[in-house]
Amino acid sequence: MFVLLMYGAMLAAPLWAIAVVVKLVSVALPGRRPDWARDLLCWSSGMAAVGAVITYAIGLGSVQWHASEAESGAGSSPAVPCRSLPPDALDRLAGHEPSYVPLGFDCLLDDGSVVAGSGSYTLLNAAAAAFALAAVVALISVGFVDEYRARAARRRGVMEGEAESTGELSA
Secondary structure (H helix, E strand, O other), X not given: OHHHHHHHHHHHHHHHHHHHHHHHHHHHOOOOOOOHHHHHHHHHHHXXXXXXXXXXXXXXXXXXXXHHHOOOOOOOOOOHHHOOOOHHHHHOEEEEEEEEOOEEEEEEXXXXXXEEOOOOHHHHHHHHHHHHXXXXXXXXXXXXXXXXXXHHHHHHHHHXXXXXXXXXXXX
């Protein structure tokens, strides 16, 4: 199941990257709307969240692929991520265990210890976490921008009200 999800994510990743590049180019060109900063933050938050989902889906598919591959067929043992262990650890290999949160593939040794299998799982975990953190920071920034604009508008309203009461504002 996760392997099919991985294929969909791998197809969506180039489209996601193209959308990000097109948006960045549109921001760099002249002729933006006056409220472009807030819209860009909202859009960036959404795209960072999509990036986190795509990255995590690719990692889920990779873990599931290796787990499924290690369960049956000729040459299935040891699991592919465990094959790069040092020879002394490879001789003591008793099994494997996929991990979906966080992404990883653990190789179980006969003495009960666990060794992390090879693979790009650390990179995928870090990328998914970075995208998720960027999404949250951008979303919080939208709140700050809205609050700043509301306070500035309130200040302008108070200043105009004071000017009207003292008669300094002329028509």
